[in-house]
Structures are given as C-alpha cells and as structure tokens.
Amino acid sequence: MIHILRSEIEGLSLFNNKKVIFDLVTEKNVTEEDVVNGNVKRIDELIDKLNTIALVGSNATGKTTQLRLIKMVISIFLSLDSLNDFENLADQFENTFRFTNYFYNAKTLYKVESSVEKTATGDFAFTEETIYSKKIYPSHKKSELFSFDLSKRGQQELLRRSSLPSEMKAFLRDDDTIFSTVVRKIMNNKVQDIVIDEIDMTNKNKLTTKDTIPVEYIKYFDPSIESIRILSKDAPSEKTNVEVTFKNDSAIQVPLIELSNYLSSGTIKGINLFIDIEKTLKNGGYLIIDEIENHLHKSIIMNIIQMFANTLNKNGATLIFSTHYSEIIDMVPRTDMIYVATKEGNLIQLKKMSQVLGEEDRNDKKKSEVLLSGKLDNTPTYKDLKRVRSKLRSSISETASENNGGASK
Template identity: 35%
Template sequence: MDKENKLTFLGMVIENHPLFDKKVEFFVTNDQRVYQDKSEQLTNLSGSLWVNNLVALVGKNATGKTTILKMVIGTLSLLLQDKSISQTRLQDALLGKNEIKIIVYFYGSDQVVFKDELSFKPEFESGDWHIVAEKIYRKKLAARFSRQEVFSFKDTTLLYDRDNIGEVAASVLANDDSIFRIIRRKGEYRVQKIIDTLIFTNVNALVYNNKEVPLEILEYLDPTIEYLKIDKKRIDANSFQSFYRLRFKGSTEEITDTNFATIEKYLSSGTAKGVTLYGNILNALRSGGIIFVDELENHFNHTIVRTFIEYFTNKRINKNEATLIFSTHYSELLDDIERGDEIYIAKRDNNIHLQRYSNAKVRTELNKAEVFDSDYLGGTVPKYDAYMKLRKATEKVITDD
C-alpha cells in the first residue's frame, strides 16, 4: 500500500478580480450525493469527501472560460511547482490596479485540510504583481464529518503567516513566491502534476514525448497513416530538434523534415492536435495529475472528444485518479456528463459569473443541453435582439451589393 502523503486540490475562491463577480468559486469536490454504483467518475478522499475526475466549463463566447482556467492553472503552478507569479498564467490573468484575493483549499492524505489565503497587488511603478499577504491554516478532519465542515475554518488556529515566518526565511523569499512550499516540504507531500495544454488551443503543433506515435491513436485519428515517428536530434547541450518521419499506407515514400510546417501539409489539424493531446492525456493518467484543456472540441468531432472524456471516468484506465478540467462551447457534451456538480456554466454581463449546474434549480429529468441552449438559466446563448440586428445588418450588406 502506498504510504506516501498526497496533496489534492479541492477548490478555490477568487475575490475582487475586476473581470469577475466580487466572489467566484471553483471547486472540484462533490456537492451532490455519491451513489456507490455510480462513483467511477469520482475519487474518494475520505468519508463523504470526493473529488470529480472530470470538470467541464461551458459557456458562449467571451464569458471568461479561458481566464478562469488561467487563474486556476496559475495559482496551482505558484503553490505546487515552486514557480514565481511571472512564471505562471497569473502573469496574464491578474488584472487591474487593486488587490485581488485568492483562497485555495487542499486535502492531505494524512487526514488534514489546508486553507491558503493569498492577496496579490501590482507594484506602483513596474506593474508587476506580487504577494502582499499570505496566511495558511490547517485543520485535522474528525473521523466523521460533513462536506460543510471540510471548508469551515472558523475556530482554526493560524499555521503560517507570511509576515511572521522569521528573518532568515523572509530574506530569501521573493515577493512573488508563495510560502506554501513550507507545507509541502514539511509534510513530505506528493503533489498533483499540473499539465497545461492551453498553448495548443489555437496553435497547430505536433508534440509527442516518445519516438514512435502509437499506431492505435493514428488508426483512430487517420487510418490512412502507416506510421509517424519523431526523432530527437541534439543541437547543443541544452536543446534538441525534432525530426519527423511520416508514411501513408500504400505509399513507398517516407515524408521527412525537421520543419513541422512540411509535415503539416500532409496531416489534418485534428490529427496533429489529437496526437499532441493524447500524449498529454497519457501523461495525466500515468501521473495522476490535473490536465487543463481549453476548447476541447477544437478540431475534433464529438466521438473523439467523448473518447478522451471517457478515459477519466473509467476506473480501469484512470487508475491513478487523474483529473480533466476543460472548457467547451458544445452544449451537446453536457448530456454525456452525468453529474451536475461536474459542470460549471460561465456567463457574463458587466462581470463574469460562474454557476455550478448542480446549484441551479433545474429538474433532473430535463436534458442538460436543451437547458443550456434554451437559455433557461439566462446568459447561455446570444441575445435574440443581437441575433436580429446581425441578421438585418447582413441583409443590408447583401442588398447594397
């Protein structure tokens, strides 16, 4: 049995961000009852505390889905990967001139819960963001507890305060580094690997760690390919260059080049992105990490998207309890997601709102995609008057031509 202490992300609260509601919550923990015969898509941490292995963020264009992903990725990179703010997605996601607060919760497998309260503010002259306050709380979970008790720190003693960590520690701590590393190292926690694929959202690239791309994924994405190999050639002590080798079935010609632009002429964007995403998904499944994908449906048909989603809800594949957090415009995918607490709906008027589907007062028998497309919850589809204005403008342009 694995005796190593593990640290699992539970959720976070964002306060005073200029683009968001005054308070926005994003949690991967369950807030619905978990039935034992339908628990494959969740991981049990302790008692009634579960985390979803799948979380979908759905919304129409310009509702802040990517910004929310960047806030979560950036915060986890800061706390779990010893990165400075400037090295994370927070560099792009923190905006404005006023203080922004982020509260993050983690579960330790030694039956404890941590609460890290961080306050960020930009420097007056440079505009660079730094941490102006950080307080960490720790509580031991009782043998029996409710889900509400997990996040209640009302009578909990402060564990660490950034302003009172000692002169030596303070002297070596940069103002854009977190003190949460103290928790990880003192508790000897193994943390979840953070796999950020946002760079591939709108960029067609072919990246795969192993030399030979598995034939099974090639057959699934493009059955005309016989093989695709990516050799790594060392350029110097610190860098490599990819050398692509592609061959199609029924052809004697091998297409080779160090420039992906050449290979890209022969591969569909869906195939290239599918291979890249598949490699990252394998990385998450093997390590038990958290993988973030923006616009999961981009370049894929629904069957491929559903295949990748199913990996995280199948215990025979997701043995290491990995988590997929993705955004999508496709409401049709919602009907493949059984639990309402696996779905967040992003909406926007003056600010970005985030609503958990399980907290919406929607009858369980209603089709989730139809609820979204009908604007039943408000703000999930373009406004009708905007649609009519666009239609009339289009008619006018064509008529004037």
C-alpha cells in the same frame, strides 16, 4: 498526493463582484455508481473529488480566462511556480487581490489565504499569507467542510508569512508561496509539474512532443499512418525533422513545422492530447483543454472524457475543459461538474449548472436542451438575433438596389 478542492480569487477586474469561486468537489449527492464508474474519486469519507469539470458558454464569456486562472493557482500552490510566471494575467487583477485555496492530504485540510499586490515595477508580490490546518473526522458535516474554527479540536494556524524567522525570509522570494513548505514536506521534496494545459494550442496546429509516439495513438486517429518518428530530438523545433511512414508506402522526411501539410489537424491535436492524457493519468495531475471540440469528432471527445471516468484513472487525475457546444455537455454525467459562463453587463459570471437550476435540476432533462433553451443566459438572446437579421436584411436590400440601379444605366 495533495488535492486542490476549492479556489476563491478576489480582486478580479472583469468578474462579477470582482470574485470567482472554482470548486473541484461534489455538491450533489454521490451514489456508489458515481464512485465505481469513476465520475468522482472518494479521497475521504467526506470528500468526493470531481474527475471531470466542464466550462460551457457562448463566445466572450470568460471561459479561457477561467482556465488560465485555475492553471495559475495549481501551478503556484502545487507545482510551486512563481507569481510572476503569470505576468500575462496582470490585466485580470486589481492592484491588490487575494487567493483563498483549500487543499487536502492524508485526513488534513489546509486553508491557504494569500494577499498579493502589484508592485511599482508591475510585478506581483505576496504581502501576507496564512496557512490553517484542520483534521478531518467522521463526525464532521460535509456542508461545513470549508469552515474553520480554531477553537475546535484539530484546527490550528500553521504558518504566517509575516511571522517567519528572518533566516527563512532571506531565502523566500516575494513571489513564492509559503505553502511550498507544506508541499515539499508531503512530497519529500519531489515536487513535480502536475498541470498540463492545451490552452495556447487551441488555434495552433503543430506536434508538441519530441518523445516516441505510440503507434496505437497514431492509428486511432489515422489508420493510414504506420509510424511517426522524431529525428534530431535535441534540435530546436524549427530545425527538427520528422519521419512519417504511410501504409504500403516508403517513409518520407519532412520538417516538423511542415507536418500539418501531411497530417490532418485532428490527427496532430489528437496525438498531442493522448500523450498529455497519458502523463496526466500517470501522475494524478490536471489536464486543461480550451475548446475541446476543435478538430475532434464528438465520439473522440466522449472517449477522452471516459478516460478520466473509469479504472484507467486510478490516481485521481482531473480533466478540465471548455466548450461552446452544449451537446458535448450531455457527455458529462453530473450537473455539479459543469460551470456555465455568462456575462452580466461586461462582467464575467461563473456558476455551477446545479446551482443555477436548483430544484429544476432533474436527471430526465438533457443538459444540452436546458442550455439551448436560454434559461441559463448562456446563449445569444433573441433580441440580438433580430438585430443581426435586420442588419443582414438591410445590407442585402442595399446591394439589390445598387445592382438594379447599375443595370438601368
């Protein structure tokens, strides 16, 4: 299994300093309890990978954009999708931009530097890539994990795109990464799609699977339903029918696209999520959920988070989600698992909660209270609230004046 540990992207139009860093490893001290409870997965003596990462912030602070970016990175460099599979993100980047990604497998850390440009046709193309490797030894310091020095033992440049033999270049597309050679070798050419995202399903209310739906998943969300069976699985979604059997009632057949008339939004979202969770836990992949609170009770969200933080998660799967609600953040055990999204001017800024709090990062403080206090600049300001109240007051006064004037005529 190859793990992504860190991703740095430079050349982002809407981000502060045109850059974002997304870490998937711990920065605070790790206790044995953290490891035993499954909050982190120890993949090396020096490396503890976070099993859950949360993004929190108010509206329009870039949470969804960041989820799309990390999905893009994992898909291109681990699932070996192409750059141009993500042309919908073109507006996020300047004409030239750069990835620096760090991956780990079997005592080896890989650093992949990738320079990209937008071509005259609007497509993405790699202009240069370099892969470095570093053997991880017990003598290494955790603080220097991502530092590379090719003069030191066990560190080397593995591959450079511009130095590839012409016969290799002939088979390499401009929008495919050269890291594919490393991934295919490690995975014995059995590359799989290890990232599942629910980003575009935030405001959609439809069943996304045509597989058999376990009755346990159904009854967890709605005990009144005995079974849901997909009919005509090979048909397109708009022509697919579903058989639904309710408790003490006969089965009914309905079009898949009309299922929301019979099942609640929470039941449909929950079934979709549980099926995706099962797939993710099986392959040790990544599940990305935007606005996890939509249609789901807090207790269900807590159970979902706990599925990635116990012995069920033996393959080191990762849950990455966003939320508007600070109360949900109290379910996340470590502050270095939490990114706080804010806007500085019109630019997005993403920082770990542990970094923002610094010396004030204490276990006796509820994370939700810190977030709601406004100390992290993640909530609407009091000035903004005063403006809203003033506008409401004037609008109400105008309406009252008009009504009084009309009554006197």
